[in-house]
Amino acid sequence: MSQQDFTLGQRYVSDTEPELGLGVVLQVSTTTAEIGFPAAGERRTYSIKQAPLSRVRYNIGEKIKHQDGQALTITHVMEQSGCLLYEAVDADDQTRAVPEFELDSFVQFSKPRERLFSGQIDKSNHFSLRYRSRVLRHHSEQRSGFGLGGARVSLLPHQLYIASQVASRYAPRVLLADEVGLGKTIEAGLILHRQLLTGRAHRALVIVPDTLMHQWLVEMLRRFNLSFTLLDEARCQSLEGKDCDDFVDEFDEPEDFNPEDIINPFESAQLVLCSLSFITDNPERLEQASAADWDLLLVDEAHHLEWNREQASLEYQAIEQLARVARGLLLLTATPEQLGVESHFARLRLLDPDRYYDLEAFIAEQKSYQPLSELVEHLNSVRPEDAEVTGDLFDAQINELAEYLDQASIDRALAQAKTQSLQLAIDQLVEVLLDRHGTGRVLLRNTRHGISGFPERILHLNPIELADDDAKALGQYPLEVQLKPEGYWAEQGDWWLFDPRVEWLKSLIKAKRGHKILVICADGDTAQSLELYLRLRHGIASTVFHEGMNLINRDRAAAYFADMEEGAQVLIASEIGSEGRNFQFSQDLVLFDLPLNPDLLEQRIGRLDRIGQAGSVNIHLPVYHNAAAPQAQAKLADWYHHGINAFEHTCAIGQSAFTAFADKLVPLLADCGADINPLLKETADYAQTLNDELQAGRDKLLELNSCRPGPAQAMVDALEALDEDDTLPEYLMRALDSFNVDYERHSDISWVLHPGEHMRVDPYPGLPESGLTVTFDRDVALSRDDMSFLSWEHPLVRGTLELIADTEFGNTAVATLKLPPLKPGTMLVEAVYCLYTPAPASLQLSRYISQPVMRVLMDTNGKDFAQVLGADKLNQILQKVARPTAQELVRHSREQIGAVLDNTELAVAPLRAGQVAEAKHKVSEDIGREIERLQDLAKVNPNIRSEEIDYLSDRLAQSLEYLDNASLKLDAARVIVAV
Numbered sequence: 001m002s003q004q005d006f007t008l009g010q011r012y013v014s015d016t017e018p019e020l021g022l023g024v025v026l027q028v029s030t031t032t033a034e035i036g037f038p039a040a041g042e043r044r045t046y047s048i049k050q051a052p053l054s055r056v057r058y059n060i061g062e063k064i065k066h067q068d069g070q071a072l073t074i075t076h077v078m079e080q081s082g083c084l085l086y087e088a089v090d091a092d093d094q095t096r097a098v099p100e101f102e103l104d105s106f107v108q109f110s111k112p113r114e115r116l117f118s119g120q121i122d123k124s125n126h127f128s129l130r131y132r133s134r135v136l137r138h139h140s141e142q143r144s145g146f147g148l149g150g151a152r153v154s155l156l157p158h159q160l161y162i163a164s165q166v167a168s169r170y171a172p173r174v175l176l177a178d179e180v181g182l183g184k185t186i187e188a189g190l191i192l193h194r195q196l197l198t199g200r201a202h203r204a205l206v207i208v209p210d211t212l213m214h215q216w217l218v219e220m221l222r223r224f225n226l227s228f229t230l231l232d233e234a235r236c237q238s239l240e241g242k243d244c245d246d247f248v249d250e251f252d253e254p255e256d257f258n259p260e261d262i263i264n265p266f267e268s269a270q271l272v273l274c275s276l277s278f279i280t281d282n283p284e285r286l287e288q289a290s291a292a293d294w295d296l297l298l299v300d301e302a303h304h305l306e307w308n309r310e311q312a313s314l315e316y317q318a319i320e321q322l323a324r325v326a327r328g329l330l331l332l333t334a335t336p337e338q339l340g341v342e343s344h345f346a347r348l349r350l351l352d353p354d355r356y357y358d359l360e361a362f363i364a365e366q367k368s369y370q371p372l373s374e375l376v377e378h379l380n381s382v383r384p385e386d387a388e389v390t391g392d393l394f395d396a397q398i399n400e401l402a403e404y405l406d407q408a409s410i411d412r413a414l415a416q417a418k419t420q421s422l423q424l425a426i427d428q429l430v431e432v433l434l435d436r437h438g439t440g441r442v443l444l445r446n447t448r449h450g451i452s453g454f455p456e457r458i459l460h461l462n463p464i465e466l467a468d469d470d471a472k473a474l475g476q477y478p479l480e481v482q483l484k485p486e487g488y489w490a491e492q493g494d495w496w497l498f499d500p501r502v503e504w505l506k507s508l509i510k511a512k513r514g515h516k517i518l519v520i521c522a523d524g525d526t527a528q529s530l531e532l533y534l535r536l537r538h539g540i541a542s543t544v545f546h547e548g549m550n551l552i553n554r555d556r557a558a559a560y561f562a563d564m565e566e567g568a569q570v571l572i573a574s575e576i577g578s579e580g581r582n583f584q585f586s587q588d589l590v591l592f593d594l595p596l597n598p599d600l601l602e603q604r605i606g607r608l609d610r611i612g613q614a615g616s617v618n619i620h621l622p623v624y625h626n627a628a629a630p631q632a633q634a635k636l637a638d639w640y641h642h643g644i645n646a647f648e649h650t651c652a653i654g655q656s657a658f659t660a661f662a663d664k665l666v667p668l669l670a671d672c673g674a675d676i677n678p679l680l681k682e683t684a685d686y687a688q689t690l691n692d693e694l695q696a697g698r699d700k701l702l703e704l705n706s707c708r709p710g711p712a713q714a715m716v717d718a719l720e721a722l723d724e725d726d727t728l729p730e731y732l733m734r735a736l737d738s739f740n741v742d743y744e745r746h747s748d749i750s751w752v753l754h755p756g757e758h759m760r761v762d763p764y765p766g767l768p769e770s771g772l773t774v775t776f777d778r779d780v781a782l783s784r785d786d787m788s789f790l791s792w793e794h795p796l797v798r799g800t801l802e803l804i805a806d807t808e809f810g811n812t813a814v815a816t817l818k819l820p821p822l823k824p825g826t827m828l829v830e831a832v833y834c835l836y837t838p839a840p841a842s843l844q845l846s847r848y849i850s851q852p853v854m855r856v857l858m859d860t861n862g863k864d865f866a867q868v869l870g871a872d873k874l875n876q877i878l879q880k881v882a883r884p885t886a887q888e889l890v891r892h893s894r895e896q897i898g899a900v901l902d903n904t905e906l907a908v909a910p911l912r913a914g915q916v917a918e919a920k921h922k923v924s925e926d927i928g929r930e931i932e933r934l935q936d937l938a939k940v941n942p943n944i945r946s947e948e949i950d951y952l953s954d955r956l957a958q959s960l961e962y963l964d965n966a967s968l969k970l971d972a973a974r975v976i977v978a979v
């Protein structure tokens with residue numbers, strides 16, 4: 001600022017460090033002034049010539065605070081020896097004299113009016129950026145795909161549909177049961193991401209098998225920018241301070257001990273990840289986890305939660321305990337019936353104990369879906385393609401509908417079909433039917449049947465001739481040994497030297513040089529000895545993966561296998577070790593043995609047959625062959641292949657078929673020599689019937705409910721259009737420039753960002769000290785792990801929007817304008833108002849406010865130019881003004897500016913009522929419709945939880961109340977003078 005006459009006791013505010021509060025002149029020399037900032041406990045010495053300080057001078061009518069805390073209103077201002085003496089009145093109208101040095105120092109000039117009049121004037125382009133940030137943030141949060149588009153994933157309709165359906169619910173409780181490898185982890189991540197971004201959830205606990213901890217940690221960070229805290233015993237102890245030597249001493253004295261001093265490690269972070277065994281092996285940790293507050297509990301590979309009428313497994317009990325306290329629950333499993341229908345039912349009961357209380361009723365209900373599915377099919381078949389067509393439904397359809405819907409709903413649909421659109425009426429009828437009947441709300445399952453682009457699965461059966469003696473001898477062993485015959489060979493010495501499968505495997509690996517091969521066997525011990533032998537004896541680049549290894553070593557092994565240049569050719573994994581893992585870069589799977597469980601078989605094949613698999617999946621299966629004594633492995637392979645076709649296709653009926661035929665199958669397998677052919681025929685017929693039934697009944701309904709192609713594709717289209725839009729790079733460039741963040745543009749779609757030397761804030765949100773390489777292109781992000789995918793949902797972008805819109809950045813400015821119709825000297829004030837609704841984020845009230853940012857551009861006569869001179873157009877023609885000139889200008893025209901600002905407030909005030917009324921109407925319609933729907937549904941479908949309805953009613957009441965309290969606040973003011 002220009003040179004001032006500093007006098008002891010005068011009050012100033014720092015232009016560059018306004019957060020120091022009100023400063024007071026402590027010492028003045030001929031060249032410098034020392035200013036104390038009592039609120040911050042700081043002192044600064046400035047050169048008198050160039051001090052970045054603004055004199056604080058209050059006017060009559062303004063509110064001030066005395067240092068003793070008393071609030072006052074100024075009635076008179078006098079100047080004595082260079083210092084101001086205010087005369088002011090308190091709330092009781094008592095007059096008091098306040099010398100300026102007695103003013104409260106804790107004043108923060110953050111409101112635009114205060115900042116403007118105390119000389120805190122920002123750059124004009126920062127004002128523009130602020131306005132734009134507010135508008136863009138509003139647009140981004142209003143999009144229906146908000147929270148789904150920012151993840152580093154391909155936009156797949158079936159995943160987006162499920163995620164948007166589930167994430168829009170309050171505290172969703174669902175079983176995500178897509179077939180193996182269709183992306184349940186991604187769906188869960190999308191749901192969590194959307195719930196977090198929209199404020200519906202804040203805290204989440206993810207529980208996974210040991211083997212998947214690291215994969216989840218990495219996937220959540222890499223794909224969703226969600227940073228989880230991984231809890232194991234060591235980490236918990238460290239959080240509790242138990243790893244410090246002094247811990248014991250600290251609590252030596254009983255009187256020192258206060259239970260509240262104990263930290264609950266599960267409360268140390270918002271997003272926590274731990275393994276299932278961690279909480280089942282440590283009851284006190286389970287208690288701590290249950291004592292913490294969770295909006296969402298996610299359990300991966302939930303088929304491990306075994307339950308039957310006699311006994312619930314430890315795993316089931318632990319999750320049951322947590323499921324009672326967590327509001328939302330997502331269970332993930334591709335094979336919900338792997339442990340039988342009882343466990344499946346029990347898991348549904350975890351989700352909704354009121355609905356699933358009777359196993360028998362549940363089993364009966366499962367069978368009754370066919371007529372409903374037929375009706376839905378029937379309606380879809382008469383649905384015209386053209387939305388313009390109106391007409392009647394046939395009597396037959398109306399009669400069928402009457403079985404499921406009340407007369408009022410049917411009449412509504414008939415009227416709509418006749419007057420509006422037959423297509424629309426049928427769409428809505430189908431939606432209501434799916435909504436009201438079936439397990440649709442709790443169980444969501446996409447199958448490969450409904451999704452294209454999956455690889456072919458090719459079975460390569462490799463008969464291995466077994467000597468008669470061995471064949472007969474092996475046939476005498478229990479079935480378990482026959483299916484895992486290394487136990488038999490072990491009796492002769494090192495089993496791998498005798499078992500002919502090993503020699504076969506070695507040859508296959510050599511023949512497939514250059515191809516990655518995943519070998520899965522049942523036991524960890526078998527995996528280890530096999531790998532050791534192949535690596536040490538035959539120089540095969542291999543690695544091993546089993547449940548006995550610690551997490552780090554498992555992840556190392558998986559990474560070594562995944563390394564395309566120098567990695568292992570072969571990974572030998574045990575059953576448990578390989579579950580849930582992503583190995584789709586390999587096209588060759590060796591089943592070293594066969595599990596006696598179709599779902600386990602599907603889990604094995606699913607390691608390769610997953611989204612992202614670019615080639616065909618070759619399944620290599622060695623089976624002992626001996627014509628005289630047919631072997632168990634060979635018979636089981638036949639049953640899987642010819643009985644239920646489980647190798648070459650995912651097999652939805654595998655578990656049911658196994659349950660139905662286990663009594664016949666198991667003795668036949670065990671009996672060396674018994675003929676399996678009649679059972680193959682019987683199983684195949686059964687499988688055919690069951691598949692047909694499922695396709696017509698439950699599975700069809702599930703499929704229709706889990707992905708409605710039209711809306712799902714519309715979501716993809718909208719998100720793709722957003723990806724194409726170049727508003728984000730253009731906006732970000734301006735923002736980064738304004739904050740002095742360094743960036744280099746590699747190309748239009750990828751940049752390298754670095755913290756700049758003179759950044760306005762340090763650290764910059766979402767920008768690591770080491771910098772960040774970013775891309776705006778989804779495809780590039782998908783193929784380049786080293787680049788961050790920048791979208792409106794990325795922490796750096798959201799952080800930038802917050803940094804600008806939630807601080808005083810750019811909330812005051814002065815500029816000049818040359819526009820011939822305006823006479824030089826004409827003054828305009830551009831005022832931006834925001835409809836401010838201080839409500840919890842979870843209510844998402846901004847979604848209902850169509851125009852929360854209002855802009856007025858007013859001259860001293862009260863004429864508003866906002867329409868004629870839009871924000872963008874105005875920004876292009878404004879000229880910047882040097883700060884001292886701007887401060888001078890504001891000082892001189894303070895009264896005039898104040899009066900125009902008052903007028904802008906009067907001009908926008910009536911808009912508040914309109915905005916609030918519109919928002920209240922929308923929120924009542926939106927939530928009211930949902931309440932009505934749920935109440936309707938509850939009459940026919942016990943899937944609806946009463947808390948869901950209560951929650952919505954409460955949410956509606958709260959939303960209306962908060963909207964009533966919404967107020968318009970001046971967000972930024974710019975003074976513009978025509979020249």
Ligand SMILES: Nc1ncnc2c1ncn2[C@@H]1O[C@H](COP(=O)(O)OP(=O)(O)OP(=O)(O)O)[C@@H](O)[C@H]1O
Pocket residue numbers: 152153154155156159178179180181182183184185186187333334579580581582606607610611612
């Ligand atoms: N939308 C997507 N974009 C990119 N990759 C995806 C997408 N969906 C899934 N994938 C990839 O496909 C693989 C399978 O996904 P995911 O692990 O989520 O499947 P899953 O259904 O949980 O599998 P499993 O049944 O084995 O547990 C993973 O490698 C995942 O990263």
